[in-house]
Amino acid sequence: MSEDKGVETREDAGGDRLIGVALDDDSIGRGNPDQEHERAIAIFDILESNRFAIPGRTGPYALTLGLVENKLSFAIKSEAGEPVMTHLLSLTPFRRVIRDYEMICESYYNAIRTASPTQIEAIDMGRRGLHNEASETLKQRLDGKVDLDHDTARRLFTLIFALHWKG
Template sequence: MTTADTQRLSDVVLDETIGRATPDVEHERAVAIFDLIEENSFEPVGHDKGPYKLKLSLVDSKLVFSISSQGDEAIATHILSLTPFRRIVKDYFMICESYYEAIRSSTPSQIEAIDMGRRGIHNEGSQTLMDRLEGKIKMDFDTARRLFTLVCVLHWRG
């Protein structure tokens, strides 16, 4: 097995603590999980026997990353406060609304400017996630982006 085969997520599950949402939101969650599993680089620090399973749950307004082996052996649990993400997620949703509205009525240059802002906020959230998991989970920026997308979708009520 190569490093690319072992330093990765093979499964991502949302715990029942996340709750169910509208069919549109459930679809977005499924797409976010599919994209994350399809391409990622993920390794809990101090453990190199992947691929890994990730179970996400919400406990007391905290995001819980429960990482296990393919054989369901517990590897690590990391609990993150959602507070550092609240403003970023709120800003991201606001600019996404502006983006979708702009698609219907704005010029291509206006749409492009809003999209650049949207990507910038998404990058900020991705970097915040990487910073919060530093020393706990090694991942590349693209994986952090996909995980941040999932964090956003978890907040999205539809």
């Protein structure tokens, strides 16, 4: 993977958490301005509050996400920059939920313009349900490799979704 541009970090963090998140530009590529904005927000949210632990190790960690042979690569380094592990995660279990999530988000944004508050709330409940489903799938797929809390899994799924979002 290439040198990463735009690595965001939180210097004041410690323990079992992420202090840096980057995207590998060579394998993921740059997005359009809307995609880049969504990715930046997702990274900011992850870094604001997260729990990211590797069994048997002590953090904090820096994470670079990339794509390797259609799998999501979690390249994890120590705070000092030493490689800790790389885990390849198949995206196949996420394809349906990403597609459904994209459709429901589109419905939500369209509903904001014309629907009643009750209709918007119903769509948003469905969106949150799909987001929770994807977060649980992510936690299960990383089980034994990386321990995440629910909120961190949600934020990571938001970033994974932002990598696929067409804008």
